[in-house]
Amino acid sequence: AQKVTQAQTEISVVEKEDVTLDCVYETRDTTYYLFWYKQPPSGELVFLIRRNSFDEQNEISGRYSWNFQKSTSSFNFTITASQVVDSAVYFCALSVGGGNKLTFGTGTQLKVEL
Amino acid sequence: DTGVSQDPRHKITKRGQNVTFRCDPISEHNRLYWYRQTLGQGPEFLTYFQNEAQLEKSRLLSDRFSAERPKGSFSTLEIQRTEQGDSAMYLCASSLLPTGVQTYEQYFGPGTRLTVT
Numbered sequence: 001a002q003k004v005t006q007a008q009t010e011i012s013v014v015e016k017e018d019v020t021l022d023c024v025y026e027t028r029d030t031t032y033y034l035f036w037y038k039q040p041p042s043g044e045l046v047f048l049i050r051r052n053s054f055d056e057q058n059e060i061s062g063r064y065s066w067n068f069q070k071s072t073s074s075f076n077f078t079i080t081a082s083q084v085v086d087s088a089v090y091f092c093a094l095s096v097g098g099g100n101k102l103t104f105g106t107g108t109q110l111k112v113e114l
Numbered sequence: 115d116t117g118v119s120q121d122p123r124h125k126i127t128k129r130g131q132n133v134t135f136r137c138d139p140i141s142e143h144n145r146l147y148w149y150r151q152t153l154g155q156g157p158e159f160l161t162y163f164q165n166e167a168q169l170e171k172s173r174l175l176s177d178r179f180s181a182e183r184p185k186g187s188f189s190t191l192e193i194q195r196t197e198q199g200d201s202a203m204y205l206c207a208s209s210l211l212p213t214g215v216q217t218y219e220q221y222f223g224p225g226t227r228l229t230v231t
Contacts (some may be wrong), residue, residue, distance in 0.1 A: 031215060035219060042224075043225060044222060044224045044225070045157070045205065045207075046222075047221060050217070052215070052216075091156050091157075099162060099170050100145070100217050100220075101147065101159040101170065102147075102149075102157070102159065102220060103159070104156030104158070105156055106156050107155075107156050
């Protein structure tokens with residue numbers, strides 16, 4: 001069975017601080033896919049990134065960066081110079097196999113204050 | 115650019131009543147997924163379709179739940195004899211069909227919030 005753990009329930013930072021959201025996953029499959037989604041107060045899940053298990057290259061997109069480490073089964077997400085608009089619940093998710101159903105973590109509530 | 119849409123956005127019903135939700139996926143997406151999300155939790159998978167075929171159902175999907183995607187386009191999720199424990203946000207997502215070892219992200223709709231009184 002697959003499992004995703006987001007140990008940080010809630011994080012509060014002051015605007016312009018950097019913040020890292022942790023994600024640890026468990027699977028016995030050798031081919032799997034990892035995702036991050038953002039759920040702002042409006043409620044709609046917004047796709048941020050997809051990473052394949054065979055591609056450990058880290059990625060940067062503007063203020064967002066992702067660190068994928070198979071050795072520690074982690075897929076962490078860093079926001080640089082956080083802004084109030086980054087306030088949301090962030091979910092890490094995992095899929096395996098052809099069906100690609102997503103197994104989500106419990107989410108991390110990020111609050112960015114002025 | 116039309117995303118995933120869901121209707122209704124909110125539904126309040128009395129215990130024991132039947133409810134039906136609709137999802138319209140992104141038009142070129144072959145895959146359609148249903149998830150349920152309760153307060154403070156991540157979404158949980160319920161079922162998915164590839165075109166009109168329902169390929170997998172979660173054990174969460176009791177006999178009171180049924181989903182259809184009759185023409186491979188929109189989908190409906192029906193809950194019969196609703197219970198208070200069914201109160202949740204019901205999310206629909208769609209994606210392109212995986213090719214080889216490449217999979218694609220799922221795009222989510224705004225959800226239908228169900229309250230059973």
